[in-house]
Amino acid sequence: MAEESPEMKVSLRDPGTQDAQSGRKPDPQWNCSQRHYRLCIIVLGAVSLTLFITVIVLAGQHGKSPSADLCPPAGPACPDGWVGYRGKCYYFSVVEENWAYSQTHCSALNASLAGIDTRQDMDFMVRCKCRFDHWIGLRRDPGQPWKWANGTEFNNCGSG
Structure with missing residues (x-):
């Protein structure tokens, strides 16, 4: 008994070409999808x-901009027993x-008596010691204006 097997015809074709057997043009929607896909x-x-x-x-x-641009560089550390504030x-x-x-004594330590240049400096001194029983770099000779240890005249407006 010889049975005929059904044949299945598979054809591969370029979607852009016309089907030679059926005479149908390819589905335009498929071409549109293909164009969208490529796009x-x-x-x-x-x-x-x-x-x-x-x-x-x-x-x-x-990598080129160091973080030092964002933060001021740390100054040298203060010696042991000293307190650092605003550089x-x-x-x-x-x-x-x-x-x-x-x-x-300060000169021997390569330092000078403290100058109070700003209100912040004054507030810092008060916070640290709570009272004014320490020498600062301000002095006055008889008949002369108050002067800082570096020789500049005291200005009551806050500049040294």
Whole structure:
């Protein structure tokens, strides 16, 4: 008994060509989808490339700008027993002497009696010691104006 097997015909064709047997043109919707697909691939590729280049450029700029631009550089550390404030080091001695001795002692430490240049400096001194029993770099000879240890005249408006 010989049975005929049904044949199945499969044909592969380019979607843009006309079917030779049926005479039908390809589905225009399929062509539209194919065009959209290609367009989407091109657009996504361009967007991806742009983002990639942007990330590389920004990473390069970040590497060039040191974090020191964002924060002021740390000054040298104050010696042990000294207190740092706004880039200055302060030493509060427990030795009770006169102004001249205190100035000489500071000079021996390569320092000078404290100058109070701003209101913030004054507030800092008050917070640290709560009372004014320490010498600062301000003095006055009889008949003369008040002067700082560096020779500049005292200005009651807050500048040294």
